[in-house]
Amino acid sequence: MANPRRQDIFQALGFITGLTIDVVVASSKDVQWAVRHYYGVQDDELALESIGSQVYDVAEELELARLGSENAIVRLVNNVIRDAIDRKASDIHIRPRGKNVELIYRMDGTLTTIRFISKSLLPAVVSRIKILGGMNIAERRVPQDGRSCVRMSDNTVDLRISIMPTVEGESVIIRLLNSQVGLKSIVELGFSAHDEDIFRDLLHKSNGIFLVTGPTGSGKSTTLYAALGEVKKQNVNIITVEDPVEYHMDGIEQIQINHGTGYTFARALRNILRHDPDVILVGEIRDQETGKIAVESALTGHLVLSTLHTNNAAGAITRLLEMGIEPYLLNGSLLGVLAQRLVKVNCQNCLAVEPVDTLARQSLNVPEDEVFYHGTGCEKCNKTGVVGRMAVYELLRINPSIKAIIKH
Numbered sequence: 001m002a003n004p005r006r007q008d009i010f011q012a013l014g015f016i017t018g019l020t021i022d023v024v025v026a027s028s029k030d031v032q033w034a035v036r037h038y039y040g041v042q043d044d045e046l047a048l049e050s051i052g053s054q055v056y057d058v059a060e061e062l063e064l065a066r067l068g069s070e071n072a073i074v075r076l077v078n079n080v081i082r083d084a085i086d087r088k089a090s091d092i093h094i095r096p097r098g099k100n101v102e103l104i105y106r107m108d109g110t111l112t113t114i115r116f117i118s119k120s121l122l123p124a125v126v127s128r129i130k131i132l133g134g135m136n137i138a139e140r141r142v143p144q145d146g147r148s149c150v151r152m153s154d155n156t157v158d159l160r161i162s163i164m165p166t167v168e169g170e171s172v173i174i175r176l177l178n179s180q181v182g183l184k185s186i187v188e189l190g191f192s193a194h195d196e197d198i199f200r201d202l203l204h205k206s207n208g209i210f211l212v213t214g215p216t217g218s219g220k221s222t223t224l225y226a227a228l229g230e231v232k233k234q235n236v237n238i239i240t241v242e243d244p245v246e247y248h249m250d251g252i253e254q255i256q257i258n259h260g261t262g263y264t265f266a267r268a269l270r271n272i273l274r275h276d277p278d279v280i281l282v283g284e285i286r287d288q289e290t291g292k293i294a295v296e297s298a299l300t301g302h303l304v305l306s307t308l309h310t311n312n313a314a315g316a317i318t319r320l321l322e323m324g325i326e327p328y329l330l331n332g333s334l335l336g337v338l339a340q341r342l343v344k345v346n347c348q349n350c351l352a353v354e355p356v357d358t359l360a361r362q363s364l365n366v367p368e369d370e371v372f373y374h375g376t377g378c379e380k381c382n383k384t385g386v387v388g389r390m391a392v393y394e395l396l397r398i399n400p401s402i403k404a405i406i407k408h
Helices: 007-017 028-051 061-068 071-086 119-133 193-203 220-234 265-272 288-299 313-322 327-333 358-364 400-407
Strands: 091-096 100-107 110-118 144-152 155-166 169-178 208-213 238-242 253-256 279-282 303-308 334-346 351-354 372-375 386-397
Touching (some): 071 091, 071 119, 100 119, 110 119, 119 155, 193 208, 193 220, 193 386, 208 220, 208 288, 208 313, 220 303, 220 334, 265 279, 288 327, 303 313, 313 327, 313 334, 313 386, 313 400, 327 334, 327 400, 334 372
Parallel strands (some): 208 303, 279 303
Antiparallel strands (some): 091 169, 144 155, 155 169, 334 386
């Protein structure tokens, strides 16, 4: 028990079982792990009993709705989502196979198989997830996207749901956007003291563009929201335009893009400029029109924060020039570029020396006596060998010498 003072619990257990109950103290986290580990399969069995047999070929909308509303199915899906949040997973994968369904979590960037679910449960589980995401439960031939949110201990977690038909059945991806986990301060981003001072100085400019670049899942949104937290201290009007709005922050106005109605980044930016902003966050510069409006916004006295998909900091300049942004406009507006990646951090509980071959050492230009480590996997890191991730980055500040290169 996490709380051994709850005498009513073990007295009730003693009455039910007719046995003497010995109470042992355990942490709440360990108790939750034990419940997940030993009773997860029981959830599947109860769900199978509740829906009966031969449900895989079910196609009627009413029957699918009934299956998705069964108490055991609701409990199974809720427990999967709650378990993933407890484990700090970023995504849930429900992946159908030939004979079963694989449940996978992405934790610290690594796909980890949690367990397998009976294939018979797939239609009911997918129907329940479609109901949660406000999707059409009868449509199983085309991809669908939806969204929902759950509350856990005064913490709201947004769910982004994608369902894709495959030859083995419908595959489900649920992205978990946990605002409490995702929102960080600049100090927590891992900058060196020198680079943190440069970053803060750029954010205190009254106008210009600051870009964060990197591949999908490299923490760009986390960095931008940390930047907004710093900018917000200046008592300015901040407006964001995103697709989707990933984290909700008090004190700023956030706008959701809707491509279905033609409300694009470019159109939203035009409207925002009439809304007296001081700072504008653009989720991503995807095309020439958005890029040009962002540059014009920076030149007319606004601080613009945005992202680009490039491999390094210097590549962001090339990308903007290729989009058709004139060099003189770029020179007058671009403040700096931060390129970043997320790397896994070894679990300190199961560290072991890792042998590295000579070729790898030569390519990294490290001596033979340089010692490398890796996590072997233990209970504390879910057998993955890693606990959390940290950012590695390069910060490019646009100075006169770089402006001269851009000009030519």
